[in-house]
Amino acid sequence: MADHNDVRWEHGYHPLRVRKIVRETADTSSYVLDVTEELRELFRYRPGQFCTFRVRIGDRELLRSYSMSSAPGIDADLTVTVKRVPEGTVSNWFNDTVSEGDVLEATKPGGVFCPREGDHPVVAFCGGSGITPVLSIAKHVLARTERAVRLFYANRDAGSVIFDEELRRLGERYPGRLRVVRHYDAESGHPDKTAVTGFVGAEVNAEFYICGPAPFMELVEHSLLGLGIAPARILIERFGDGGPAEDSAGDGQRETPESVTIILNGKKQTVPYQPGDTVLETARRGGMQPPFSCEAGNCATCMGLLRAGSATMRANNALEPDEVAEGWILTCQALPEGPEPLTVEYEAF
Ligand SMILES: Cc1cc2nc3c(=O)[nH]c(=O)nc-3n(C[C@H](O)[C@H](O)[C@H](O)COP(=O)(O)OP(=O)(O)OC[C@H]3O[C@@H](n4cnc5c(N)ncnc54)[C@H](O)[C@@H]3O)c2cc1C
Ligand code: FES
16 A cells, blocks of 8 residues: 655646546547546645646656646546647547556646636636636636636637537526637638737726737736736746746845756766756756756656755745755755755666
């Protein structure tokens, strides 16, 4: 029997059987997953969160995060939705090879792209597969609060719209509370600043959510900031990368070690440390391939145990205080500090 208090169990990969596959569009499918009784508590999630999946393709082990399109307490089953990415390895593997009855492996849910308390309207901008966490949030907000939801939903064309029918049904179920504006690049080109600010209109006091392709998110974020909307009211989920590089201006003043020793799969390597680099970046610079997924401090895929030295994390939305006290760090966020050389061990999960 697994020790459920063990950090390795909690942050490890857990079996989820695919109960049902729903073909959403030509290039997108949803996977309805069975969460066993033993995992039920661990897999409680908030609207907008994601799980990180570990898949084996040939002799490679790959990690990718997929957001829940289901909403907790509203949809009976935990469901993720995967859209093909051209030449993408895991998204195409999901769509081409995963069948009903297969067992996938995933981490417990994580992420902070979740609705906040309050009664402000929700205004969301999403593009393509970015609808996935936004649908989860919209279903929750409509069912559990009185707040209005407005959604600017950009797609290549009408055929690539995921959840079109479900959004229509939600609109009928909550009349006057859900407004969806569909934007098709094939008809009107990519959205521009005028489209964004026009959609916001007088709702400058709303809570804003953005998820979609990187240039789309950049456009929306800059347009919202240009309207004077406070960054704290803009929530962003990045699918592709960890986001803009953090400001490491303070690094020049901090004392840092000369080297970092990484232990991965029984191999030990010492890499000279470059101020401003995270432990994960340092390991990669040394030619190692440690595990990671979100690179934003949200999923714990990159966690490692600090064996010597000290480090501070830029963000931590995944580890509990007692885990940090034990020495666990998110290596994608950890900046070595102090004179003592750092040693970090990636433990096998
Ligand atoms: C928090 C989070 C939530 C997410 N939620 C969802 C979701 O709900 N639904 C969803 O569909 N996706 C989601 N994603 C994205 C998902 O995790 C994957 O990134 C996506 O499916 C692509 O993975 P892939 O293995 O198919 O592509 P990859 O193989 O990683 O390739 C990605 C891109 O890089 C290019 N590429 C790959 N290798 C090379 C190379 N050597 N040189 C040049 N270019 C290369 C590919 O052409 C492709 O365009 C989420 C991501 C995060 C971080
Ligand atoms: S890769 Fe997700 S927290 Fe580091």
